[in-house]
Amino acid sequence: xxxxxxxxxxxxxxxxxxxxxxxxxxxxxxxxxxxxxxxxxxxxxxxxxxxxxxxxxxxxxxxxxxxxxxxxxxxxxxxxxxxxxxxxxxxxxxxxxxxxxxxxxxxxxxxxxxxxxxxxxxxxxxxxxxxxxxxxxxxxxxxxxxxxxxxxxxxxxxxxxxxxxxxxxxxxxxxxxxxxxxxxxxxxxxxxxxxxxxxxxxxxxxxxxxxxxxxxxxxxxxxxxxxxxxxxxxxxxxxxxxxxxxxxxxxxxxxxxxxxxxxxxxxxxxxxxxxxxxxxxxxxxxxxxxxxxxxxxxxxxxxxxxxxxxxxxx
Numbered sequence: 001x002x003x004x005x006x007x008x009x010x011x012x013x014x015x016x017x018x019x020x021x022x023x024x025x026x027x028x029x030x031x032x033x034x035x036x037x038x039x040x041x042x043x044x045x046x047x048x049x050x051x052x053x054x055x056x057x058x059x060x061x062x063x064x065x066x067x068x069x070x071x072x073x074x075x076x077x078x079x080x081x082x083x084x085x086x087x088x089x090x091x092x093x094x095x096x097x098x099x100x101x102x103x104x105x106x107x108x109x110x111x112x113x114x115x116x117x118x119x120x121x122x123x124x125x126x127x128x129x130x131x132x133x134x135x136x137x138x139x140x141x142x143x144x145x146x147x148x149x150x151x152x153x154x155x156x157x158x159x160x161x162x163x164x165x166x167x168x169x170x171x172x173x174x175x176x177x178x179x180x181x182x183x184x185x186x187x188x189x190x191x192x193x194x195x196x197x198x199x200x201x202x203x204x205x206x207x208x209x210x211x212x213x214x215x216x217x218x219x220x221x222x223x224x225x226x227x228x229x230x231x232x233x234x235x236x237x238x239x240x241x242x243x244x245x246x247x248x249x250x251x252x253x254x255x256x257x258x259x260x261x262x263x264x265x266x267x268x269x270x271x272x273x274x275x276x277x278x279x280x281x282x283x284x285x286x287x288x289x290x291x292x293x294x295x296x297x298x299x300x301x302x303x304x305x306x307x308x309x310x311x312x313x314x
Contacts, residue, residue, distance in 0.1 A: 075296065135161070143163045160266070
């Protein structure tokens with residue numbers, strides 16, 4: 001066998017591994033509803049013909065917490081109960097394709113889809129208007145919701161919010177995952193040490209230590225069928241029109257609080273400042289040294305600012 005034939009055979013073998021191993025692993029994963037069944041802390045409601053998971057606390061005006069890309073209600077662990085004790089009915093939701101919500105194949109994930117999901121969620125629970133607090137992609141979802149359904153939007157809190165066009169600021173892992181086959185293969189290596197390293201690098205900047213329990217809960221959704229499809233479908237489409245609100249942000253007239261870390265490694269601080277300029281009447285707070293996941297690393301400060309903002313709306 002000549003050298004060229006050997007190289008060709010090796011390449012073909014590698015491609016077959018990259019293609020078939022993720023398919024086999026995906027087929028062995030349990031469905032989300034199987035995992036969700038044993039979680040007493042989660043509520044479930046049917047929206048858009050799929051089951052959506054959420055956590056709820058407290059009584060009072062409705063506040064809906066919207067997590068970022070690849071995250072879940074876990075993102076709001078340090079905020080949910082505090083906001084509830086301040087006198088609010090707080091809902092932390094899992095977007096479709098995330099957490100313990102369904103992860104359907106073939107669906108076109110977009111800001112429009114997620115805005116409709118929140119509308120249907122509110123209709124199902126009888127919520128007429130709500131304050132929306134969104135982190136990262138969840139901020140973009142909240143902005144899109146305010147664009148499409150202004151009468152259902154009381155106010156907005158945007159933490160490290162995406163939604164505007166800016167230069168990508170991804171780490172190497174995310175860049176590699178954009179490539180077909182390679183992304184499907186790399187996502188198999190979401191073990192605790194890897195997840196902890198990536199989360200520290202891009203979300204918390206190493207400012208807090210993550211516990212084993214946190215990592216277990218963080219990884220759990222990725223062990224369910226459909227997660228890989230959702231994760232890569234969204235990741236590979238970031239930066240396109242369906243994931244931006246450039247066309248409508250100037251029309252939003254709801255009170256808005258923008259919280260952004262000066263050391264955000266995913267959404268540049270300049271994007272937060274530009275969002276403040278585009279969002280009429282918004283208030284901008286730049287947190288010195290703050291990373292992307294401010295509501296986790298600076299929980300006390302973020303909770304205080306959100307509560308002060310919400311109370312000023314009464």
